[in-house]
Amino acid sequence: MKVLLVNAPHPAIGSRIPDDHLPPLGLLAVGGPLLDAGHEVKLLDAEFGPMSEEEILAQTVAYGPDAILYGHSGSTSAHPIISRLSRAAARALPEAWVIYGGVFPTYHWRDILQEESHIDVIVRGEGEETAVRLLAALETETPLRTVPGLAYREHGVPAATVPAAVIQDLDAYRIGWELIDFRRYSYWGGKRAVVVQFSRGCPHLCNYCGQRGFWTKWRHRDPRKFAAELARLHREHGVEVINFADENPTSSKKVWREFLEALIAENVNLILVGSTRADDIVRDADILHLYRKAGWTRFLLGMENTDEATLSLIKKGGTTTEDREAIRLLRQHGILSMATWVAGFEEETDRDYWRGLRQLLSYDPDQIQALYVTPHRWTPYFRLAKDRKVIQPDRSRWDYKHQVLATRHMPPWRVLLWVKFIEAAVQLRPKALWRTFLQPDSRLRQSMRWYTEMGRRVFPFEVKNFFLRDRRVDDGPTLADFWGAPQDAEENSMLRTRRAAPRERAEAF
Structure with missing residues (x-):
């Protein structure tokens, strides 16, 4: 698949004042495994400039991706701009899958899927293996319920698969440094x-x-x-x-x-x-x-x-x-x-x-x-x-x-x-x-x-x-009225079970 990773321009003060910029590690961590799985991957880092929302949309459309992946380390405060960017991209590229990952969507997946119909799938927890499995499922039209670590709509209602297990071997997946x-x-x-x-x-x-x-x-x-x-x-x-x-x-x-x-x-x-x-x-x-x-x-x-x-x-x-x-x-x-x-x-x-x-x-x-x-x-x-x-x-x-x-x-x-x-x-x-x-x-x-x-x-x-x-x-409003009821029972986003070796995973999939 043709995949675009979008690093949205962050509104935080610290991102706007210095002349320095750091690469988006989270997206690069997902990009490496996607490249190794045979996908065509490009990073659009909109922090430079920062790029306007119109420029981001124009470059997104010009690339013509099959899947657009949004994520940001400053997850909560970045959500409003990712919401706008993904909505515009979904209108312009209705055939493309819109996928969202990060800390905020991992926990707020119910709200996001209820309120933002243009977002198709949310990756919950670590993304390296889940993103590879997700794109494989989309290519083969395999039901999403078979992929751990996702949230999506089933019959129009937000649903989540079982949490993905933590990646025990962090060296099993590489950073996609060639994307920058x-x-x-x-x-x-x-x-x-x-x-x-x-x-x-x-x-x-x-x-x-x-x-x-x-x-x-x-x-x-x-x-x-x-x-x-x-x-x-x-x-x-x-x-x-x-x-x-x-x-x-x-x-x-x-x-x-x-x-x-x-x-x-x-x-x-x-x-x-x-x-x-x-x-x-x-x-x-x-x-x-x-x-x-x-x-x-x-x-x-x-x-x-x-x-x-x-x-x-x-x-x-x-x-x-x-x-x-x-x-x-x-x-x-x-x-x-x-x-x-x-x-x-x-x-x-x-x-x-x-x-x-x-x-x-x-x-x-x-x-x-x-x-x-x-x-x-x-x-x-x-x-x-x-x-x-x-x-x-x-x-x-x-x-x-x-x-x-x-x-x-x-x-x-x-x-x-x-x-x-x-x-x-x-x-x-x-x-x-x-x-x-x-x-x-x-x-x-x-x-x-x-x-x-x-x-x-x-x-x-x-x-x-x-x-x-x-x-x-x-x-x-009170904090609970503003964000919703406490969710600390779901604080651990992943399972603590053993992960299979990469060869075992490939064969099992």
């Missing part, structure tokens, strides 16, 4: 870059996380094969920056050390950036020199909050003591720390924000990323917050960078000012300025300057949008 022009993708200030995954899932129980249940189970790639792939990307395609999309790549110290040592043995000069947990950094104090030697330059530490009671509420599983120690250890080994701090988990007061700022300053992170709590219907946190009022009805703003829930003790504008003040106080304190402009390590200095430049552009953009463009409601 590496010269177009960059990060970290114009350096050629890609996004990768060493692992999927997370063993921890944070109740607000929208990704943990999607992946269902923590798994990892073969450490040596993965290191060899990164080295090949550097040597053959000039990739300089590797951005890890993992929720928690360091979950297994033994496996992680094996990867670090394998990458060091490849002797390639890479900049590695990604996310992990503070307690893993503390656990790995004796091997952090290997982190640095392998190329790690920055870790985003998902601290979420500086209040112990809030951390307990959201089942973070970490402590403020570990958070502080992780930052100290990273600095000791020449690795930058970015602390995420999330506003809105509970009904904060001025005193809470002031206390949070003081705690953050005592942590002394190199960088900070302030976010707003954004509840997902399939997470346990949604049930805790279901009676809170929604102030942002525009679903494209549900991207962690916009306030979406009301707070009892202060209006939205005051929450914004506190968040912006906290960001400025952390990033402009003397220690941070010294690390940005005067520290002797040129690699870290460049990284700090690049992030500071992004902040200089994003900060006024967010404030301007809040007061002049964003539209909020004073007395909105």
Whole structure:
């Protein structure tokens, strides 16, 4: 079949401000197996420009696909534009199959199939094997009910097949790197870059996380094969920056050390950036020199909050003591720390924000990323917050960078000012300025300057949008009325059963 993978332009602030763009890993992960199955596959990456909806439709029609696959990593906030794009494509190409995958449609499949008649099939959970099986079924006119991991209409009514099983061997399917022009993708200030995954899932129980249940189970790639792939990307395609999309790549110290040592043995000069947990950094104090030697330059530490009671509420599983120690250890080994701090988990007061700022300053992170709590219907946190009022009805703003829930003790504008003040106080304190402009390590200095430049552009953009463009409601619906009843019973999107080997799968199909 002739297949078009469409990466819709994302409306989030972070996608519009930097001049850098990263390749859509999720679509490339599906594209590789489709190519290997004999399909003709093309990627339309509409983030460049970004392309207008009219341009996207024109290129879609010009390609003339038999199947159009839509997906996006920023699934919830990207849904409105994917809805419009897919509707226009279905009108223009009525014979083409319109297929949608990602985190949001995995859980909201009933709503989407009821409300959007132009979408034919939804891929639920991991897409590599399910997409191959789906297209094979469409080619042979095999009933869709025989393919695990799908949602579709049967007799006009939304229906779902049994969940697909998790892919145990993540090396069984390759990334379709040939679908991109590496010269177009960059990060970290114009350096050629890609996004990768060493692992999927997370063993921890944070109740607000929208990704943990999607992946269902923590798994990892073969450490040596993965290191060899990164080295090949550097040597053959000039990739300089590797951005890890993992929720928690360091979950297994033994496996992680094996990867670090394998990458060091490849002797390639890479900049590695990604996310992990503070307690893993503390656990790995004796091997952090290997982190640095392998190329790690920055870790985003998902601290979420500086209040112990809030951390307990959201089942973070970490402590403020570990958070502080992780930052100290990273600095000791020449690795930058970015602390995420999330506003809105509970009904904060001025005193809470002031206390949070003081705690953050005592942590002394190199960088900070302030976010707003954004509840997902399939997470346990949604049930805790279901009676809170929604102030942002525009679903494209549900991207962690916009306030979406009301707070009892202060209006939205005051929450914004506190968040912006906290960001400025952390990033402009003397220690941070010294690390940005005067520290002797040129690699870290460049990284700090690049992030500071992004902040200089994003900060006024967010404030301007809040007061002049964003539209909020004073007395909105409850969270449950807005999104529907809690769905945490369906949080795990896949089955935990064993997967057959590729040869066994081919023969069984």
